[in-house]
Amino acid sequence: xxxxxxxxxxxxxxxxxxxxxxxxxxxxxxxxxxxxxxxxxxxxxxxxxxxxxxxxxxxxxxxxxxxxxxxxxxxxxxxxxxxxxxxxxxxxxxxxxxxxxxxxxxxxxxxxxxxxxxxxxxxxxxxxxxxxxxxxxxxxxxxxxxxxxxxxxxxxxxxxxxxxxxxxxxxxxxxxxxxxxxxxxxxxxxxxxxxxxxxxxxxxxxxxxxxxxxxxxxxxxxxxxxxxxxxx
Numbered sequence: 001x002x003x004x005x006x007x008x009x010x011x012x013x014x015x016x017x018x019x020x021x022x023x024x025x026x027x028x029x030x031x032x033x034x035x036x037x038x039x040x041x042x043x044x045x046x047x048x049x050x051x052x053x054x055x056x057x058x059x060x061x062x063x064x065x066x067x068x069x070x071x072x073x074x075x076x077x078x079x080x081x082x083x084x085x086x087x088x089x090x091x092x093x094x095x096x097x098x099x100x101x102x103x104x105x106x107x108x109x110x111x112x113x114x115x116x117x118x119x120x121x122x123x124x125x126x127x128x129x130x131x132x133x134x135x136x137x138x139x140x141x142x143x144x145x146x147x148x149x150x151x152x153x154x155x156x157x158x159x160x161x162x163x164x165x166x167x168x169x170x171x172x173x174x175x176x177x178x179x180x181x182x183x184x185x186x187x188x189x190x191x192x193x194x195x196x197x198x199x200x201x202x203x204x205x206x207x208x209x210x211x212x213x214x215x216x217x218x219x220x221x222x223x224x225x226x227x228x229x230x231x232x
Contacts, residue, residue: 013086015093016212017112021135022128023099025118026148028055029182031096033205034116034212035068036191041209043091048073048081050108051098063189068094075107082111092213102135109139114212117169118148121160126167133169145169146208149178174208177201 016034018027028051035047045068049056060070069090073081078095085093095108109115115136119125129145136143145164150157161171177200185195193202210216 013082013090013093014114014213015082015095015112016114016116017095017097017108018116018118019097019105019109019132019135020118020129021099021102021105021131022119022125025099025120025125026176026182027051027099027118028059028096029186030116030118030146030148030176030208031094032056032059032068032186033182033191033193034209035070035092035094037193037202037205037209038092038094038213039067040193044089045069045092045094046071046081046085046090048078048093048095050075050078050104051096053098056096059186059189061189062187066189075101075104078107078111105132105135106139109136109141112139112141115139115141115143116172116212117143117145119145119160119164121147121150121156126160126163129164129169130167133167143170144212145171146174146176147171148176149182150175152177172208172211174204174211176204176208 018031020027031047035045038045047056047068047070049070049072054072056070057072082093095112097105097108117129117132119129147157147160157175164171179201181192181196181199181201185192192199193205196202
């Protein structure tokens with residue numbers, strides 16, 4: 001499947017930044033999954049790892065030469081990296097950011113077309129989401145909260161949605177649940193869909209990407225995105 005990024009005959013590129021001022025919400029896991037799913041749909045994708053911990057870079061090293069392209073970056077170079085990616089014909093840039101880094105997160109937010117805010121449906125995570133929502137407002141960018149690692153068959157998820165909406169957040173209708181596939185796949189640089197083909201985890205990522213890329217035109221032509229770089 002090849003996704004078309006042409007509007008009025010011109011190539012366009014989308015930038016999605018995953019931002020949360022709280023750690024442990026699954027930013028890197030969602031970032032590598034969204035980037036890889038977009039590649040599977042035929043998009044050329046660059047994943048920028050702004051987190052000093054380098055979780056996405058470590059995953060890419062275990063993955064080898066398979067897409068997506070993954071590059072380490074610092075906040076000061078984000079705009080330059082994005083311009084270069086656009087010139088190189090990429091369709092999507094996914095930015096993985098570090099928690100507790102106001103300046104870096106703000107730089108990423110300003111460079112993004114859309115901000116995805118991963119949030120676990122827990123009291124502590126929801127209480128901490130206001131800081132991230134405020135940062136998105138400061139950047140004047142559209143933001144959507146993604147409930148991640150949610151317990152299966154629990155009222156907690158619905159209650160979390162209500163609490164986030166009360167804080168002024170927009171919540172994606174797609175919930176990513178706590179599934180073992182997300183844990184096991186990362187060990188050798190795979191994704192949940194690769195670890196468990198046709199599994200629920202992979203389907204959730206496909207649905208989430210569709211929600212973050214509304215109106216994406218997809219044709220039933222096979223395609224393989226080209227690899228450009230993996231920079232330590």
